[in-house]
Amino acid sequence: MKTLLKKTASLLLTLLLTSFLVFLAFELIDGDPARTMLGDQATEQRVQALQAELGLDKPFFTRYIGWLGGFVTGDFGVSFSYRQPVWEILAPKLGPTAVTGALAFLLITVCGLPLGLFSAHWKHPAVLAVRTFFEQLIMAVPPFVLGIGLSWGFGVVLHAFTPGDFPALSEDPLGAVRYLFFAALALAVPRIAMTARMLRMSVSGELGRDYVRASMARGATRRQALTRHVLKNALPATVAFLAQTMAELVGSGVIVEQVFGVPGVGRLLVASIGNRDYPVVCTVIVMLAFFVLVSGALADAVNLMIDPGRRGGKSHA
Amino acid sequence: MQRKFTAIVLALCVLLLTLTACGSKGNNGTNDGTDANGAAARRSANELAVGIAQDLDESLDPHYAVAAGTREVMFNVFEGLLKPDPDGNLIPAVAKAVDVENDGTTVRITLRENVKFHNGAAVTLRDVLYSLDRNRDETGGEALIPALTAIETAETTGENELTLTLSEANPEFLSYLTFAIIPADYTEQATAPVGTGPYKFISRKALDNIVLERFDDYWGEKAHIQKVTYKIIENAEGLLLGLQSGALDLVNHLTVTQAASVKSEDFEIREGTMNLVQALYLNNAVKPFDDLRVRQALCYGVDRQKLLDLAFDGHGTLLGSSMYPAFTKYFDASLTDTYSYDPAKAKSLLAEAGYPDGFEMTVTVPSNYQPHMDTAEVLVDQLGKIGVKAKIDPVEWGVWVDDVYTERKFMSTVIGVDASSMTARAMLERFVSDYGKNFINYNDPDYDRLFAEAQKTFDDGKQVALYKQMEKNLAQNAASVYIQDLADMVAVRKGLTGLTFYPVYVLDVAALSWSGQ
Numbered sequence: 001m002k003t004l005l006k007k008t009a010s011l012l013l014t015l016l017l018t019s020f021l022v023f024l025a026f027e028l029i030d031g032d033p034a035r036t037m038l039g040d041q042a043t044e045q046r047v048q049a050l051q052a053e054l055g056l057d058k059p060f061f062t063r064y065i066g067w068l069g070g071f072v073t074g075d076f077g078v079s080f081s082y083r084q085p086v087w088e089i090l091a092p093k094l095g096p097t098a099v100t101g102a103l104a105f106l107l108i109t110v111c112g113l114p115l116g117l118f119s120a121h122w123k124h125p126a127v128l129a130v131r132t133f134f135e136q137l138i139m140a141v142p143p144f145v146l147g148i149g150l151s152w153g154f155g156v157v158l159h160a161f162t163p164g165d166f167p168a169l170s171e172d173p174l175g176a177v178r179y180l181f182f183a184a185l186a187l188a189v190p191r192i193a194m195t196a197r198m199l200r201m202s203v204s205g206e207l208g209r210d211y212v213r214a215s216m217a218r219g220a221t222r223r224q225a226l227t228r229h230v231l232k233n234a235l236p237a238t239v240a241f242l243a244q245t246m247a248e249l250v251g252s253g254v255i256v257e258q259v260f261g262v263p264g265v266g267r268l269l270v271a272s273i274g275n276r277d278y279p280v281v282c283t284v285i286v287m288l289a290f291f292v293l294v295s296g297a298l299a300d301a302v303n304l305m306i307d308p309g310r311r312g313g314k315s316h317a
Numbered sequence: 318m319q320r321k322f323t324a325i326v327l328a329l330c331v332l333l334l335t336l337t338a339c340g341s342k343g344n345n346g347t348n349d350g351t352d353a354n355g356a357a358a359r360r361s362a363n364e365l366a367v368g369i370a371q372d373l374d375e376s377l378d379p380h381y382a383v384a385a386g387t388r389e390v391m392f393n394v395f396e397g398l399l400k401p402d403p404d405g406n407l408i409p410a411v412a413k414a415v416d417v418e419n420d421g422t423t424v425r426i427t428l429r430e431n432v433k434f435h436n437g438a439a440v441t442l443r444d445v446l447y448s449l450d451r452n453r454d455e456t457g458g459e460a461l462i463p464a465l466t467a468i469e470t471a472e473t474t475g476e477n478e479l480t481l482t483l484s485e486a487n488p489e490f491l492s493y494l495t496f497a498i499i500p501a502d503y504t505e506q507a508t509a510p511v512g513t514g515p516y517k518f519i520s521r522k523a524l525d526n527i528v529l530e531r532f533d534d535y536w537g538e539k540a541h542i543q544k545v546t547y548k549i550i551e552n553a554e555g556l557l558l559g560l561q562s563g564a565l566d567l568v569n570h571l572t573v574t575q576a577a578s579v580k581s582e583d584f585e586i587r588e589g590t591m592n593l594v595q596a597l598y599l600n601n602a603v604k605p606f607d608d609l610r611v612r613q614a615l616c617y618g619v620d621r622q623k624l625l626d627l628a629f630d631g632h633g634t635l636l637g638s639s640m641y642p643a644f645t646k647y648f649d650a651s652l653t654d655t656y657s658y659d660p661a662k663a664k665s666l667l668a669e670a671g672y673p674d675g676f677e678m679t680v681t682v683p684s685n686y687q688p689h690m691d692t693a694e695v696l697v698d699q700l701g702k703i704g705v706k707a708k709i710d711p712v713e714w715g716v717w718v719d720d721v722y723t724e725r726k727f728m729s730t731v732i733g734v735d736a737s738s739m740t741a742r743a744m745l746e747r748f749v750s751d752y753g754k755n756f757i758n759y760n761d762p763d764y765d766r767l768f769a770e771a772q773k774t775f776d777d778g779k780q781v782a783l784y785k786q787m788e789k790n791l792a793q794n795a796a797s798v799y800i801q802d803l804a805d806m807v808a809v810r811k812g813l814t815g816l817t818f819y820p821v822y823v824l825d826v827a828a829l830s831w832s833g834q
Contacts (some may be wrong), residue, residue: 031715035528035723037375038383043753045458081374082523083507089523148554156561162355164368164550164559166525258552261559263525267551274685276375276715 011293017281018289019071023064026278032056033080033276054080067282077279081272086279090268095169097264099177100256101249103184104191108245112192115239116199117231121205138193147186148260154182164261183260187253189247198241202234236303243299247292333516355563356583356810358830363543365813367824368556368565372524372549378495378506380451380461383668385735385822390547392823393529393540394435395497395512398426398445401739405820407491410537411498411513413477421486421775426494428477432536434500435517442473447501464742465495482540486775489740502754515540515827524549531827541815541830553687560584560808567816569807569824572688573630576806586644589805589818592643593733594636594744595689597680597798600728602758610670612795616656618663618703619798628691632804638788639734639744641802644819646742649785655792663703681721681730684711688803689731696731696798722756733803739821741784742771748787749795757797764790 034050051057055066072076076086119131155163162183167175206212207230215225254266265284272280319833359366379395382388386690398412409415413429432440453465460466467483467490483490500511510518515537516529527547531540548565550556553575559565564805569580576586597615599606607614625633634642637652650704667675678700682693690711697707709728712720712809736743746752749768750757764787771783792799815828 031713031721032719035718037714043459046461049458079523084520084523086319087655092522117562144554148558151555151558151562155558162564163562164548164555164564165355165366167560258550259555259558261548261550261555261564267524270375271372271551274713274715278373 004069007297011290011297014069014293015289017285019068019286020064022282022285023060023067023278026276026281027060033277033278036274037080056294067279071283071286076283079272079280080277081275081280082277086283089280090265090283092169093263093265093268094177096166096180096184096262097250097253097257097266099169100184100187100253100262100264101246103177103181104187104240104249105246107184107188107296108195109242110190111188112195113199115192116196116238117203117226119196119227120200120203125311135193136198139190139197141190143186143190143255144259146189147256148187150182151260166263178263179260181264183253183256186256186260187249192247195238195241199234199238202237203230204231206230232307235306239299239302239306243295246295250288250291322525330829331545344719348643356566358814359566363541363831365542365545365567365826365829365831366565367545367547368550368559368568369547369824370549370551370553370556370570372551373521373527376507377510377518377521379499379510379512380448381507389823390527390529391411391510391512391518392514393516393545393826394510394514394518395499396514397495397497399491399494401495401819401821401823403817403825404528405643405739407495407739411445412494415491417491421488421490424481424483424494425474426479426481427475428479429536430477432513433534434513435504435511435532436500436503437534438500440498440513441501442477442479444501445479445498446471446473448496448498452496462493462496464490465496473635485773487772488775488777488780489742492738492740492774495738516545524551538827540827542826545826560810566810566813567808567829569805571806571808573632573804573806576808577630579808583811584808585811587809587816587818588632589642589807590634590641591733591735591805592641592805592820592822593735593802594639594641595731595733595800595803596636596639596643597693597694597800598730598732598734598757599797600725600758601760601796602725603728605670605676606728608670609794610666611672612797613656614666614703615700615705615798616668616795617659617666618705619699619800620658621800622658623697624692624699625801628695629688629801631806632806633801634804635801636799638799639748639796640741640788643802643818644736644739644741644744645734646781647744647784647788649788652788652792656795660703667704672704675706677706677708679710679728681710681712681717681727683714683717683732685714686732689733692800693731722754725756725758735822741781745784745787745791750789759794759796761794764794 034047034054034056034148038047038050055063067077077298078084079086079089082089122128122131144214151163154160161179166179169176203226207226212225212230215229216222220228250265253264257264257267269281269284272284332526369386369390371384373384373387373390375382375384375387377387377391379391382391398410399407399409399415402408409429411429411432412426414427416425417423418425428440428442428445434440449465449471452462453460453468456468467485467487469484470482472480497512499506503511503616515532517532519528519530521527526549531543531544533539548557548559556565556568557575557579560568561581563694570591578666580586597619598611599615601607605677621635625631625635635653637655638649640648642648642650667697679697680693682689684690695710700707700826717730721730734747746768747754748757748764749755750760750765767787767790771780771787772779774783812832813829814832815830817828818824819825
């Protein structure tokens with residue numbers, strides 16, 4: 001109970017710090033929101049009038065405290081660019097991003113883990129060479145290129161979906177999920193290779209250890225040793241890696257969202273940074289930070305479930 | 318443990334299989350709604366999907382919206398008393414007639430009858446006055462349209478008549494009467510705009526789409542297409558994929574290379590101009606660009622035709638001053654050849670100015686504008702040949718507006734300058750020495766004098782002559798290295814007709830129609 005309290009407190013503190021740093025970053029970087037919005041035709045008076053309207057003429061701390069006060073009471077403020085409440089803009093973006101992330105994560109675990117486990121058995125040098133070649137190739141392909149390739153292949157040639165015509169999640173959920181499946185594929189493919197490699201390496205590391213030989217000496221087959229003991233020890237590192245992947249998926253979907261034309265959080269974040277629309281940026285970043293922290297905590301919990309003896313981070317065997 | 322793991326993997330596999338099966342079933346089931354058939358479905362429903370690279374991420378209030386991309390879309394939603402036609406003339410819109418009397422100091426506006434707002438209300442003189450006052454109000458500093466402050470009185474002189482008295486005559490005054498007429502005291506313009514145009518605004522989803530629908534009570538010839546969806550796809554490859562997949566029917570502002578990749582049996586490529594002056598703008602106040610010989614040397618040192626060939630496949634219109642050809646009345650084609658490519662002359666001018674070995678310079682370019690980046694790269698290469706070591710400093714748009722345009726902390730920049738209204742003044746006033754937006758710090762007493770004189774001249778012919786002299790002044794003083802008006806490549810789905818190019822940055826959707834509809 002005490003640990004839980006402590007963890008929650010540290011989570012809140014981290015979020016607070018994150019929001020402060022984002023706010024500070026906007027203070028430091030070039031580009032005034034009002035001037036960016038009004039563009040090259042604006043007169044100084046109009047810029048000043050807009051600054052006053054947006055509250056930008058107030059001192060830094062007043063603005064930060066004002067924003068924070070709103071945020072904790074559930075008022076995320078009004079977007080500078082769209083003149084709409086931040087939540088109104090952000091809410092419809094959450095669905096597509098969450099679905100894409102979830103599908104990608106599913107693909108990664110379903111394909112990556114078995115691949116990693118089984119490819120650890122492979123011994124033949126030619127097979128290994130082919131494996132390395134494909135692994136490197138897949139990991140090296142930029143998401144942008146992969147996205148265009150997949151859109152072209154599945155969209156334009158095979159007509160499995162219509163790139164650029166994302167159906168709204170609320171109106172055509174099945175169609176939207178089908179569409180997002182391909183975006184998720186573009187996100188997942190490089191990470192499947194990474195996950196497989198990650199698991200394989202920790203499995204291979206464990207396979208050479210004494211306890212494996214001991215187990216096999218007691219009559220267990222190599223396969224039994226692998227699934228009964230090795231996996232248990234090799235998994236925590238992979239789970240941590242997957243947690244990190246989960247966090248990354250939400251943030252790094254920007255390119256894929258852009259190529260596939262998915263109205264998601266990533267695109268909103270990038271556009272809002274460009275517009276210096278910091279009510280939107282701060283809300284999105286704090287939300288992402290929360291998600292990253294929670295996935296980290298989740299990974300710890302999963303690892304604890306796999307091996308309750310690991311409490312305190314001591315390694316097994 | 319083993320069993321649990323196998324079970325989990327199996328369960329996930331089943332889930333994935335169901336999902337893909339689901340997907341492929343959906344694919345077979347709704348094939349009419351996807352691929353190029355999506356375009357056929359839109360066509361038979363008399364709908365249109367336009368791909369745009371820039372979101373309308375600002376206030377949609379027509380008097381406050383500033384982005385060219387916003388104006389391009391909202392041109393279909395709003396109208397002024399007058400509006401531009403494709404040839405650059407002003408034609409009556411919400412006004413039935415606008416008459417200029419008393420040597421140009423009295424403007425009599427007769428309101429058109431039966432003009433309705435999208436909310437159903439009839440347009441009254443009160444709405445016109447409200448819209449006018451909003452744009453000329455000076456209480457918050459400078460008026461939204463400074464030229465409208467020339468109005469001394471605006472009085473209702475008849476049931477449908479408004480008379481403006483001007484402090485001084487100006488032949489360009491009428492071009493400012495294109496400001497949007499909006500309903501008086503309506504407070505939701507920023508997010509739910511209401512105008513009088515052939516299309517009414519339906520919805521905006523941030524970074525997703527904007528939907529317009531035909532306004533059936535429009536006073537003039539009604540639009541043909543029932544519903545227009547603008548899809549926001551920031552990524553050029555995404556736009557191209559959208560065309561090929563059937564998601565989009567029309568995309569404009571494509572580069573030459575991009576347009577070449579869509580040429581297929583489904584599309585026609587049309588070429589217009591972007592209506593802007595792309596140049597290597599030089600900060601005339603900093604060394605060495607305060608020296609006329611250095612600026613001229615750069616003009617001689619740039620092979621513009623080769624630049625067009627290299628970066629734009631030969632498309633684009635070469636320019637020699639701050640005016641583009643669509644402004645037929647003011648454009649002087651002879652200025653284009655003020656400087657022909659002559660590297661030897663460039664070098665000798667540099668030596669004369671005290672730079673026999675050239676100098677180093679920075680070209681600040683907003684990195685989100687690929688054509689400007691491409692141009693800058695060719696420029697760097699060409700300038701290298703006359704000994705000028707240029708390097709590109711790519712910056713974000715917001716930073717460009719701040720540093721280059723506002724603070725004027727730059728040496729040179731590649732950018733396209735366009736006109737905010739259909740007047741020569743909009744193109745040329747920005748180089749008057751004490752003008753607030755003279756970002757290149759151009760300072761020539763002759764130029765200032767010509768401008769002041771042009772503002773006082775009511776005779777249209779004489780005023781045009783003065784503006785042309787100003788253009789010549791910019792060219793001869795090598796204010797900047799004028800390059801081109803960029804080609805505007807438009808991909809249009811076959812069967813879609815009526816695409817018209819305007820001298821201003823708009824896409825007239827009301828003129829478009831599907832053949833056979």
